Amino acid sequence: MTTTSHAATxxxxxxxxxxxxxxxxxxxxxxxxxxxxxxxxxxxxxxxxFDLDRHALSQLALGPWGFVQIVNFLVTGVLVIAAARGLRGALGPGRGTVWGPRLLAGFGTGMLIAGVFVADPAFGC
Structure with missing residues (x-):
């Protein structure tokens, strides 16, 4: 039986x-x-x-003041992606070093996509 030793990083x-x-x-x-x-x-x-019981927060991107929510999504996406970059630099070696920041950056990318592609009107919005 062959054993391998893992060198401490x-x-x-x-x-x-x-x-x-x-x-x-x-x-x-x-x-x-x-x-x-x-x-x-x-x-x-x-x-x-606008009623949170009936409408999704993303539907705020509709209408004449919709640009405020679009900018909100874009700014939030950039902030989350920046945090993912900081997390990558702050983590040492380990299991979550690669996938933790990647998943966080994926969420930030999703926020950017939510800012670019506006929700469909529904329930009176």
Whole structure:
């Protein structure tokens, strides 16, 4: 029976400049959720006839003020992708080092796509 040994991979610490950069990018991820929900809820409360029980948040992209929600989706997507980049730089070797940032970037890409392709009108929107 042949056994193989796995060599321990040494984690090289990030340089101070790289750590600051990674922290800034990760801070973008902290801003993404409050920006998306804050701008979305501000529109919900100011748009006549919009009801969260009947309408999806993406339907705010319709109508004369729809550009606000489109920009909201685009900004949120960029913030999430920046956070994915920061996460990639901040993680050491391990299982989630590759797929964690990739999945987060995929979500950010989905937000960009939601900003580009507007929802269909439904339920009075």
């Amino acid at each position: 040494a984690v090289t610490p990030l340089a101070p400049r790289d750590r600051r950069s990674a922290r800034r990018l990760l801070a973008c991820g902290l801003l993404a959720g409050p920006v998306l929900l804050g701008v979305g809820l501000a529109q919900v409360f100011t748009r006549d006839g």
